Amino acid sequence: MQHVTDDASQADVYPLSLNEAPGCRSISDDDLCAWCTHLLYRPGELSLCQLSLADSIWPACCDENGDAQSCPSLLLNQHPQPNK
Incomplete structure (x- = not known):
């Protein structure tokens, strides 16, 4: 699996149901897609x-x-970096 950097965070939960959308699939927390900005995530x-x-x-x-x-x-979803 591609490396997930320490400053990455899991995708935010998408607020709407995707049950009627074509092309959906179940994503586990350890799936690489769970860390991606492109994911409409519904745990x-x-x-x-x-x-x-x-x-x-x-x-x-x-x-x-x-x-x-x-x-x-x-x-990857990136955590905001604190100002130094």
């Missing part, structure tokens, strides 16, 4: 990558368990 429900194609294919490369291991579009 315990279906989540959606904002970059998924019209045919519902996500840009991430997944292993045999369906967990994202790498993604050419990964954009």
Whole structure:
């Protein structure tokens, strides 16, 4: 799996239900996508990558368990850096 840096944070919970949206899938907390800015994240429900194609294919490369291991579009959520 691609490395998640120490200053990354998990995606914010998306406030609307995605149950009717095509291309959604279940995302676990340890999935690489859970750390990405592009994710509309619904823990315990279906989540959606904002970059998924019209045919519902996500840009991430997944292993045999369906967990994202790498993604050419990964954009980690970064914690704000304190002023020094």
